[in-house]
Amino acid sequence: MPNTKYLLIYDVTNQNDSGAMGDMARRAKSIVKHNGFSLLFDKGYHSGKELSKVQELGIDAYVAIPKVPITSQAPNPSYNVENFKYDHSSDTYTCPANQTLTTNQKWYKTPNYRFKQYKTKACEGCSLRSECTLAKNGKIIQRSEFQDAVEKNKQNILANPELYKRRQALVEHPFGTMKRQWGFDYIMTKKTKARASADVGFIFIAYNLRRLFNIIAKDQLTAYLRACIALFLATKIHLRQYILLQNPIKQVLDKIQEMRLFLSRNSQYTTTKNFGYFHSGF
Numbered sequence: 071m072p073n074t075k076y077l078l079i080y081d082v083t084n085q086n087d088s089g090a091m092g093d094m095a096r097r098a099k100s101i102v103k104h105n106g107f108s109l110l111f112d113k114g115y116h117s118g119k120e121l122s123k124v125q126e127l128g129i130d131a132y133v134a135i136p137k138v139p140i141t142s143q144a145p146n147p148s149y150n151v152e153n154f155k156y157d158h159s160s161d162t163y164t165c166p167a168n169q170t171l172t173t174n175q176k177w178y179k180t181p182n183y184r185f186k187q188y189k190t191k192a193c194e195g196c197s198l199r200s201e202c203t204l205a206k207n208g209k210i211i212q213r214s215e216f217q218d219a220v221e222k223n224k225q226n227i228l229a230n231p232e233l234y235k236r237r238q239a240l241v242e243h244p245f246g247t248m249k250r251q252w253g254f255d256y257i258m259t260k261k262t263k264a265r266a267s268a269d270v271g272f273i274f275i276a277y278n279l280r281r282l283f284n285i286i287a288k289d290q291l292t293a294y295l296r297a298c299i300a301l302f303l304a305t306k307i308h309l310r311q312y313i314l315l316q317n318p319i320k321q322v323l324d325k326i327q328e329m330r331l332f333l334s335r336n337s338q339y340t341t342t343k344n345f346g347y348f349h350s351g352f
């Protein structure tokens with residue numbers, strides 16, 4: 071079961087940001103100091119390597135699954151790789167014609183991950199070949215080192231379709247309003263990313279205020295804002311008093327002031343005439 075009590079929902083339109091999912095999960099875990107929450111991510115974040123990082127942190131991830139590109143599909147989609155059965159114990163695939171695809175255990179490298187290849191000589195005389203593959207040497211499956219993490223995410227998504235709908239309902243709508251209705255469909259980053267982030271922050275504040283005005287009745291909102299202002303002022307007064315009390319210079323100045331008052335009220339102690347008396351008091 072997903073942990074729906076705490077959800078971190080993320081949207082992305084920049085595919086290059088996908089490398090950050092594992093880091094975001096790690097930061098979120100260090101902030102809340104536990105991993106009892108679920109992550110919902112846009113399909114732009116779908117990366118086996120990042121999914122693996124998130125799962126290693128013990129966090130449930132629900133990343134939307136991108137469509138398989140047409141170039142990676144079989145002539146008949148019924149023979150796509152997802153319809154081949156993988157067996158962990160023997161490290162083999164079984165195809166729809168019930169043939170076993172094996173690997174030579176060699177890892178091949180790409181810039182981001184390693185993979186193994188699986189194939190069978192049975193493709194040569196297979197009557198289903200034209201539906202299964204156009205490759206000259208028969209069907210070849212590439213299995214990434216992160217395929218288990220990808221499969222786990224797929225199971226999560228399929229078992230909880232309502233979660234993805236929730237992500238769309240909660241995240242797509244604000245972005246749609248800000249980008250399409252308000253026209254904030256680009257940001258200027260040439261004056262540093264920090265300033266651009268501040269611009270975006272203001273847009274989000276404006277959106278949140280507008281949502282508040284729409285959700286809460288006017289009299290309720292007025293009462294709430296008044297209560298906030300009263301709380302702020304009360305806190306400010308108490309904070310000021312606390313700072314003054316904690317300030318050692320102020321305490322010394324207060325003591326000096328007390329002594330001055332005492333001496334002015336008892337001026338006989340300050341005269342030379344009574345100096346001896348003053349001393350005899352010790």
Ligand code: SF4
Binds near residue numbers: 149168194203208
């Ligand atoms: S072409 Fe090869 S992999 Fe495809 S169904 Fe036939 S034997 Fe199986």
